[in-house]
Amino acid sequence: MKFTWIPFYREFASKLLQFKSDRSELLELIYSHRDELQAGYLHDKGGENDLCTDIDPFTTFGIFNRNITFANRVKIITIFRQLLNIKADVPSDFEGVPLLNGLKSHFFGFRDRREHDDIQSLWNLFEKVVKGEDFATEYNKVIRQYIININITMGLFWVRPNDFIALDSTNRIYLKQQYGLLLPKKVPDYSAYMNILNDIKNKMAANKIKEKTFSDISANAYVGAPATKKAEQTWYDDEIGTWKRRKNIVLYGAPGSGKTYEVPEFVVRLCAPGFDADAASREELIRKYHELKKEKRVMFTTFHQSMDYEDWVEGLRPETDDENQVTYNVKDGIFKLLCKEAEKPIVTSKQTGIAPDAVVWKVSLAGTGDNPVRTDCMKNGYIRIGWDGYGPVISGETDWSIHNGEGKQILDAYINKMKTGDIVMSCYSSQTIDAIGVVTGDYEYNDSLPNYKRVRKVNWLLKGINENIVEMNDGKTMTLGTVYKLNSITLDNVRSILDKYKASAPMEENNRPYVLVIDELNRGNVSKILGELITLLEPDKRKGRQNAESVVLPYSKKAFQIPDNVYLIATMNTADRSLGSLDYAVRRRFAFIPVLPHGLEENGFDKELFKQVSKLFIKNFDEYEASGWNQSFKLQPSEALSVEFRPEDVWIGHSYFLMKDEQGEDCTGSRLRYEIIPLLEEYVRDGVLTVEAQTVIDELYKQLME
Template identity: 35%
Template sequence: MEFEEFLITYMDERNTVFLESRSSKQQRLFTEVYSLIRQYFPQCDCYTTHNTKEKKRYFRFGVKDLSLKQGIPRITVSFFSDAVRVSLNSKFFKEKKRIELTSIEKLSPFLDNIKEQLNSEMNGGQRNPIDYSQDEETTEQDTTEQFIINDSSEFEISASPLNQILYGPPGTGKTYHTVQAAVKAAEPSKYAEIKIDENLGATELQRSQLTELYKQLCDEGRVRFVTFHQSYGYEEFVEGVKARETESGDLTYVTESGIFKSLSDKASEPFVSEDSEINRDGRVWKLSIEGTHENPAKSHCLKNNIGAIGWKHTGDLAGGNRNDYYKSQGKNNQNSLRYFSQEAKPGDLVLCINSNSSVEAIGVITGEYLYNPKGLPTRDDFCHQLPIKWLAKDFSVDFKVLNDNKQFNLPTFYPLSRLNVSNTISHLLENDVEVSTTKIQTNPSNYVLIIDEINRGNISKIFGELITLIEPSKRSGNNKEALFATLPYSGSRFSVPDNLYIIGTMNTADRSLAMMDTALRRRFDFIEMMPQPELFKDKVVKGIHLEQLLKTMNKRIEVLYDREHTLGHAFLIPVLNALNSDDNAEEKAFSELKNTFKNKIIPLLEEYFFEDWNKIRLVLGDNRKEKSELKQYIFVESKSEKYNEIFGENHGLETYEDTKTTYTLADFNAQYSVWNSPKAYQAIYDDTLLKSLANTNDDAGEVPSSSDQ
């Protein structure tokens, strides 16, 4: 049954919309799975459930009367990555099973094993989703209990958004968490196998596994990282024109893809493995062998895996030599010779044309340029030659759609700047041309672009037309509404594929820079990341409770400024790591805490409050230490002096007050510095300690020093 007929026969509008959003591979496979389950259990009902929170849709096979609020499912079919998942009800089956299908062959043996057990459980009314007025809403608990293997819980991982931004104050682990988000998007099945608790986060072992996967994905080129800044532009991100010097010393201008376009091209191309003769980042060249018509020279080249052009009297151009004959040629001929001898590289694709808009053969350059003085048997002047493995020939495919609806130009050999390896091979495959290499197959992979500090760049300038193209509903793949744009420099037709994920990070405390472009904001899922003081629960360094310390300072910052400028938990992670070390752990942890205040927290507070030291004193609780016996625990000392005492009388300063308050930050390096006193840190959050210190004569006389640790 064709997919369109299948939808009309069995599916209502909401399920039709959902299934049309899946890939063509999943559509075809789901149709086969649905039909096969019906063959095994012809009386069963099929209905759908939807989890609003997780945005998941499940097809349940079992029994559900039209009057029932909830059905009795025995088999569940869902979509996972590029596969279709078939799962058995974990409460009904003693052996907990599921299977992920990329083809239909494995399903029959799977159903054979459960047919007898299920026969009496699937006697419904042969109803289909089209027969039910609405979905059955599931809970989060229902979702997590669906899949259990070997008596160990496995959570159903929610799908990653195509566009997401992790945002929050400094030090909340945004960049740190991009590793987890990238692995989840690129390899959802491998991420699920790690079994990370989304609430508790990754353990040390799980983090190690994530990091290893992340490094592997980066090495494969499936994850790329870029940081936006004020000078970053469209030319670096999408494409731009750059000057290049050739081997002969000539200056040429070429269109170069930026990081986003190059990754999009990789994500949308038919997969070519790294050991293939085709360079995935190579160029595409147009070649005319003695014209567009059929001729002996062209036949000889296609039969013997070479490409050849004329102008014998230039001599060998491999060394960049330029004789008078070469110099006498017109610009088009000189360019063709230079491109052919100097710039065409092994791994590049060559298109042999048979008209001003169509191609009859495609090949890959397999070696270096050579000058053969004998030429070809039929054309002794065709001495300039390239070894080309012709991957497909004897066809005729129009390439206007990829070439901005333009005809090929006259020069014999030149680069087709609007074409790349990806769209060239895809276009041929779409036109039923079999490219003869076992290294080409449908691309199953997800790709990820991480944009750190996404709000630091000029979004409109950097993204350009991509602001519209990155929308999930506008992406190419298996989407009838996909949008294509013609890029301004190369003129190539471009769209954003649906297997490219964008993960951005945004520092909400960075108010000095332009705010996020509202057009882009609408197209991203925003995931807030706030400080997590609970990570330091029961962690104590020399009597200093790290959780209370961070909580108290952040509560004060939130009142004095806002929650977007609080202190992230990452600032105290080095303290925690030192505390968990083996030797002299507490001393190392306290030293790390002091360094954190010196190099991170105090400079950040200065920036937040524009050196308003009175507010910094409030964050540190110094205002509560004014009693003489507590002054030794003050981090920022305030001092008021009259103007007359500073300048003398008649100073002429027109001010509303006659005194000036100045502030002095305690020296971190002094021998008896307050920063060396654990009780000073405790006093930031502990009122009872302050009262105790004020009422105890011994403590009142205490001199903070390193020995007081």
């Protein structure tokens, strides 16, 4: 192996140190050669012309350590060699050099995502590493920064490849496949990272690892990188693939096995395939998950004994009107609400002004049929209504007796409730419309008009039609009311009319995934909650599929279908209730994915205690560990486990053995006293564990006292 890149990289790192106290000079060098360095991506939040005002050394290294061609990397390095007066030769190889994702080539976030000292902290770490000084404090600070994850270990490898190994996916897979080493996917803290480095060094010294340097390991790993890259994502790829195919999945397992913890990652991988979940930190992943929730693409609920069909689909709810009269109205449940969001078409043209949450309104333009007001509205791009006698301003002081109290609610809807971006349908007869438009302006009173002086500007998307909307309006004709919401007509209905008349399409069908998360599935009466929708959950019964089905809902009396882009993910604690508690009709609609307890490489995870307790449930723990915690591994029950139970249903999960809280304080004592020991004792009382388990429980008490 050549490794001709190492001398250049070492000298480049040393040269960069001169810019630690004056980064503006480094930025000037980069931006004055921006095109030659192919550094167009180096900008802040405002886009290509919003230049960075600061830069760190690792991001600078990344300019020639990205997914670009070999020739371009050499070209960039040649330019830097001249700019920085580097004596080392331009490399003729890049064997084993890990590369940044082209979409994530920064080591700091945009200005709204970074702290004021993030870039300075990166320089502090860099300086310590280049000078060979202890960098524990600097490293542990940097790894908490936005966008920092495994990429920082790649940066350390670039700077000093003899001292550090990159924990990128290619190296992780290689070391696992060749030597059974399990390295963390998320960046470890300083202590854990040093332990990893020392362990690998010791194994190399003892010939348990054939390579003699970290560079050798990385080079050999990258020889088979294309083949191994796919293998790392097998578990997630398989399970997400199952989810796409079946539409509905259940993550099931014992308490603490990480079912709910896995949900955000499943959801983000399904809903945001462009998001690099492998490289993202947990904080970034959760942020993306919450973004999806804010976009109403993800909704969350927990099943419980008092939950019923009315909470899930629809039900009658009492409401009090302005006159304190109680009425019972149909209210949508959480699943129906999600389905409505999934059906909304995507607005593709912002110029039309359609709001993503647009409401559809019926508007009568001076009655039905052709008339001067209708003609004027179509010509001049607005809608007009009357009750001019009330004057231009409608308020609490308005004298409603002028028109015998008529129009009060209509004017409130027209002036206050109709919003810019809403859709209006121009009523031509009790059954038909002649135009569809988008509200583009607020309420105005145009005194120059002879009558019908109340105006809202409209962008007409379609005019001169004669479309019967009774069927899509749930069989209802349009009433005499001048303005009111057409609650039964959706944006998708509007899109279908525009498509029918081949109007310029400002919307397209929504195929983005929408997800309902159900926590504790088996704590509710599932059959009662799902009701008749259990049939529609099947993939081939979804809207638009070959065997699509619909049902008429009991309260609204409307036909209902489940959109094809709606997905369910549920969790089920098998220690609470066995899988058999769900009837076969429910089970047939879901794919069940086991989530087994497994060891963690995280700081604070007590491996020995986890192993000690785990052997109460399985006797082939060592073989399971050696498999790399393969989630398909066949567990063998231990002698201490009752024959009536499967280990995967009751085995205490790994989260119980994380012995440091969010502040880094040790909580081993409280974990043992208040969580692990009580649960084990309850298992003995309930017959899950035999009396043989008491010996281990007694030993745990001794550890607690010590």
